[in-house]
Amino acid sequence: MRSHYRFYGRFLGRLRSRNLFERAPMSSSFSVKKNVRKDNQHLLSILNDQDIISKIPLEDIRNFCFIAHVDHGKSSLASRVLELTGNQGQEAQQVAYEAAREMNNVEMSNHPVAKDNKEKIELLDTLSVEKERGITVKASAATMLYSHPSAVGPEGVLLLNMVDTPGHVDFGREVSRSLSFVQGAVLLLDASQGIQAQTWSVYEKVGSLPSPPELIVALTKVDLDAARPIHVALTVSDWLDIEDPDSILITSARNRTGIVEVLDAVCRQVPPPNALEDDDGVFLRAQVVDSWYDSRGVNCLVHIISGILKENDRISIAHDNGKQSFSVQELGIMLPQSLRTAALRRGQMGYVRFGLKDPRQAQPGTVLVSSKESYNISNFIIPKLPESLKSTSVLYASVHPMDSDRFEELSQAVDKLVLNDTGLEVARTSGGAIGSERGGPFLGPGLKIGFQGLLHADVFRQRLLDEFDIEAIITPPKVPYQVTYLPSKNSKIKDPYTVTIEDLNNWPNAGTRFKIEEPVVEACIMAPQKYAGCVMELIKRKRGTGLKTTPIDEDVWLFTARMPWGDIVTDFHDELKNVTAGMGSLDTSEAHPPSQEADLWKIDVTLNGDIVEPLAFVCHKDVAQSEARVVCKKLQEVLPRQQFVIVIQATAGGKIIASERIKAYRKDVLTTGGSKAVGGGDITRKKKLLEKQKRGKKRQQSSGKVTLSQAAFNSIISRSS
Numbered sequence: 068m069r070s071h072y073r074f075y076g077r078f079l080g081r082l083r084s085r086n087l088f089e090r091a092p093m094s095s096s097f098s099v100k101k102n103v104r105k106d107n108q109h110l111l112s113i114l115n116d117q118d119i120i121s122k123i124p125l126e127d128i129r130n131f132c133f134i135a136h137v138d139h140g141k142s143s144l145a146s147r148v149l150e151l152t153g154n155q156g157q158e159a160q161q162v163a164y165e166a167a168r169e170m171n172n173v174e175m176s177n178h179p180v181a182k183d184n185k186e187k188i189e190l191l192d193t194l195s196v197e198k199e200r201g202i203t204v205k206a207s208a209a210t211m212l213y214s215h216p217s218a219v220g221p222e223g224v225l226l227l228n229m230v231d232t233p234g235h236v237d238f239g240r241e242v243s244r245s246l247s248f249v250q251g252a253v254l255l256l257d258a259s260q261g262i263q264a265q266t267w268s269v270y271e272k273v274g275s276l277p278s279p280p281e282l283i284v285a286l287t288k289v290d291l292d293a294a295r296p297i298h299v300a301l302t303v304s305d306w307l308d309i310e311d312p313d314s315i316l317i318t319s320a321r322n323r324t325g326i327v328e329v330l331d332a333v334c335r336q337v338p339p340p341n342a343l344e345d346d347d348g349v350f351l352r353a354q355v356v357d358s359w360y361d362s363r364g365v366n367c368l369v370h371i372i373s374g375i376l377k378e379n380d381r382i383s384i385a386h387d388n389g390k391q392s393f394s395v396q397e398l399g400i401m402l403p404q405s406l407r408t409a410a411l412r413r414g415q416m417g418y419v420r421f422g423l424k425d426p427r428q429a430q431p432g433t434v435l436v437s438s439k440e441s442y443n444i445s446n447f448i449i450p451k452l453p454e455s456l457k458s459t460s461v462l463y464a465s466v467h468p469m470d471s472d473r474f475e476e477l478s479q480a481v482d483k484l485v486l487n488d489t490g491l492e493v494a495r496t497s498g499g500a501i502g503s504e505r506g507g508p509f510l511g512p513g514l515k516i517g518f519q520g521l522l523h524a525d526v527f528r529q530r531l532l533d534e535f536d537i538e539a540i541i542t543p544p545k546v547p548y549q550v551t552y553l554p555s556k557n558s559k560i561k562d563p564y565t566v567t568i569e570d571l572n573n574w575p576n577a578g579t580r581f582k583i584e585e586p587v588v589e590a591c592i593m594a595p596q597k598y599a600g601c602v603m604e605l606i607k608r609k610r611g612t613g614l615k616t617t618p619i620d621e622d623v624w625l626f627t628a629r630m631p632w633g634d635i636v637t638d639f640h641d642e643l644k645n646v647t648a649g650m651g652s653l654d655t656s657e658a659h660p661p662s663q664e665a666d667l668w669k670i671d672v673t674l675n676g677d678i679v680e681p682l683a684f685v686c687h688k689d690v691a692q693s694e695a696r697v698v699c700k701k702l703q704e705v706l707p708r709q710q711f712v713i714v715i716q717a718t719a720g721g722k723i724i725a726s727e728r729i730k731a732y733r734k735d736v737l738t739t740g741g742s743k744a745v746g747g748g749d750i751t752r753k754k755k756l757l758e759k760q761k762r763g764k765k766r767q768q769s770s771g772k773v774t775l776s777q778a779a780f781n782s783i784i785s786r787s788s
Contacts, residue, residue, distance in 0.1 A: 110160055111224065112153025113212045113402065120212075120400075121412060123226045127218045128414040129337045130370075131251035131280070132230035134242060134273070136263035136652065139255050140287035143320035144329070145209075145231040151326050152211035152227070154402045166323035207231050208356070208368055208416055210400040215334040225334055228416045240490050240519065243272055244431055247452055248356050248370055251281045251337030253329060255318075258286040258294035261302055262619055264593050264654035270307060271656075277453060283332050284309060285316035289324065302620045340414055343448050346373045350447055351382070351437040356416065358429040359487035365423040368401065368416065369435065372450060376411045381438035382421060384428055385449050392438040393421040429486065461586075462544035462636055463517050463569045464524055465681060466531075469538045471511025480535040481514055484527065491527065492517030510540065510681060510775065515570070518544060521636055521784065528777075540775065542681035543783040545571055546633045549584035549662055571683045574669045577720050584662040585631050592626040592643065594651035599624055601646035609634040610665075610687065629658055631665065633685060637784055670695050670724075672702070672783075673716045674773050684783050695725035701782035703727040706773065713773055 113120070133141040146155075151167070153160040211227040218225050230249060232242045246252060252273055256266060273279050284303060289296045296317060304312035316332060318325035343352075351374030358367045369376070376382070380395045398419040399407040411417045423429055432452035436444060468477045485491045493516055518524040524541055531537045551565045552558075557578065568574060575581045590611065594602050599616065603626070606614055611628035619625055630639075635655060643651045668691045672682035682702075686694050695717035702715050706729060713729040 110153060110157065110164070111212055111214055112157065112160060113210065113400075113406075114153060114156070116212060117406075117408065119222050119224055120226065120408065120415070121410070122220065122222055123224060124220045125342060125414045126339050127220045127224065128226045128228070128339050129251065129333055130228045130230075130249040130340060130416070131253060131283075131333050131337050132232055132245045132249045133253050133255060134232055134246070134269040135255035135287075136257070136260075136265040136269075137233075139257045139260070139263075139266075140318075140320055141255055142231055144255065144285075144287060144318060144326070145229060147320045147323055147326045148229060148330060149209055149211065149402075151323075151330065152213050154209060154211055163323060163326065167327050207403050208401050209403040210416060213330055213334065215331070217334050226415065227330075227333065238490065238519065238523065242269055244356075244452070246272060246276055246280060248354075249280050250340060251283065251333055253283045253285055253333070255285055255287045256299060256303060258289045258296045258299050259291055261295070261299040261623065262306055262593065264591050264652040267306075267591065267593075268654040268656070281337050283316070283329075283336060284314070285318050285325070285329060285332075287318050287320065289317050290319040290322050298620070306619065342413075343373055343450075345447050346413075348374070350374055350440055350443070351376060351380075351435070352385075352447070352449070353382075353411070353419070353435040354450055355429055355431055355433040355435070357431060357487065360483040363420060365420070365429055365486065367419050367421075367423070367429050367435075369411070369419055370416050371411050371413050372434075373413055374437070375413070376419065376435075378409050382435045383438045383441045385434040385436050385441075385444055387428075393423065396420045396422060427482075427485075461517075461519060461632065462521075462524075462546050463515060464544040465513045465515050465542045466528075467510040467513035467540045467542070469540060473537060474512045476535070477531070477537055477539060478514065480531055480537055481516065484530060484534075488527070490519040490523055510542075513542075521640075540777050540780060543684060543780050544636060545569065545685070546586055546636060548586075548667070548685070550575060551582050551584070553580040553582065555580040571669055571685065572680055574683075574685075582664055583667045585633055585665045585667060586661060587629050587658045587663050588632050588635060588655040589658045590626075590628050590630045590635065591654045591656065592628075592651060593619065593623055594626065594643075594647045595622055596624050598647040598651065599626075602626055602643070602651065605639075605642055605646055606630065609639055629663075631663075668719045670698075671718045672698065673714075673718065674706075675712075675714050679775070681780065682783055691719055692724045695719070698783055699725045699727040702779060703729055705776065705778040705782055707776075708732060709773065 133145050135141045147163070149155050150159045151163040208228065208230045211229065213225050213227055214223055215225050216223075228249075230245045232245045254266070254270060254273075256262065270282075273282055284307065286296050286299060288294060300312050300315045303309065303315065309315065316325055316328050318329060320326075352372040353369040353374075353376055354372055356368045356370050358365060360366070376395065376398060378395050378398060381392050382395060383390070383392050397407060398409070398411055398417055399405050400411075400415065400417040405418055408417065411419070419435075432450075434449050466477065466481070468474055481491075481493060485493060493514060516527075518527065521544065524544055528539055528541050531539050548568045549565055550568050551563055552560050552575070553563050554560045558580065560580075566573075590606075592602060592606075596618070602624075603614060603616075606626065606628050609630055611630040614626065614628040617625040617627075632655075635653075640653055643653055666688050667685050668688045669683060669685050670691060671678050671680075673679065682698075684694075684698070699715045699717055706713060706715075708729055708731070710732050712731045715727045715729070716723050717725040
């Protein structure tokens, strides 16, 4: 406790030195001249000093990334780093150094600067879906130059390769892959929220790697009124086993606090990449870090492990043993926009275009070698990514174009998206496949695709619309189930056997003897202590078992439990946000064992007697009727009204367990042109007209087509009343 008091005093002094408590700033050793080029005294920038890049040795290269819980300020802080190092232009760099001067009370050289230090942050997020939602869904990289005393080369300059990663759990594969290519990671924590579910998840990802990167911990958003930097720093040091809490950095992207300190920590603590034992300085090995598709074709972000890659070189893919040869058309570095340099040297990261036709050949981890040396591959080490980084889908859905004539366009668009989204898995691409991807009488042909979560599926649908102008419908995602068929008198099964069901069209028929095992995960939930009762009730209602609670501090609790994955992917996250006033966070990890036996029912949904296979869902038998009623009611609300009656029914085991009706539009056949078509007298004439209308509606009901929208399928995903 006494050490905590000493730390409290030191940390308070650091906050005051950043003007966060409206005190006079303390002096600092930081000087603008530390990042000034020696020969002509201008601010160092990769835009103006490309000639330095080729002179930087491997020992002066630093590869690092930002990791954090979603919305903890990774992209904002990464953008401020780019600003300070000059990647966003000289004017932005001068503004950044003026902010550093104000924060550290040092003299600035005679460069004109802007006075507004809190203008809009230019984020690294470039996709439309990222800008609209304010989240990062795709890792992006950038290369920078930075003067630092730790440099051993004659120029005294370090080459920094920075990667900004996503924070949402659905894009965890992007984080794991990025960590495998860097030697350092900056773990960011919101100073007002502290440790969250994904914070702990990414921290464990770092420790689980064969060669864990050096970890640097920093607090973000320390300038907010709700920030609790001292409290969060003490909690983090206890939970993450940080020996010296004073080593935790203080940052704020909004007012540019601590940007220089982050860069200095990276330069001092992150080691340079290691050279391979068999590196002879000649043999080329370039490992693919990422890839994407644009109007010019396939682009690869590569890390040069050994040798030099130049334009017009002939290269081959290592695992093909040089069967194909490609000519390097263009290469350069990322700022994050591309900057052509004509050559990439050992330790550098950059993009390369070499006329690749098949996007599947450019998966992360692929190694490129010189074609003239491809015969000698067996004599050299070819690096490989860990098997744990291979993507495995956790739920499946079928994707259908709104216009069935655009199925081929959809297939081509999906192939391009798979290139830069390693979490996608195209299981089947046959328009005539059996099952939900056929679409039945309501949807056209489609593709069966594996996703990492519900947000991943929703982002995928929006990217199809934004980048390829294809409006698609994604059916409710299904998790894979293990079905064990058992011997019985009425079947020919002699010995039990187990199959994996990813499409509910393959669900066992009624009368078959079988048992079901559903996938389960370890759920990690962090929420304020005052909502503990609501969270535990939610976990119990979603069939969670083995519930454990651990206090993080006096305000926040950690809840862990084994939970069915099928219940997590429906509406668990939304309900968690509702019961915790938006303050709860969720993360999931693989459970051991990964499945459990359960009494599950398949619920079929029919429209006017026709089964709509994509609308089928699975739930526990205890809640089957209640969830079926909710689904029918929601479909009644979202399906468009027609000229005929729409009968919505939910069935289980051949029995109807819920039903709703949508009334048809009806014309008043007894009135024509505002006056009565049938006068007084016998009522049988009126009944004759009404019966004629009724017969017409019945014919329409048997031949009419119900139009399904994405809202109809969303009603299956969220089945809470």
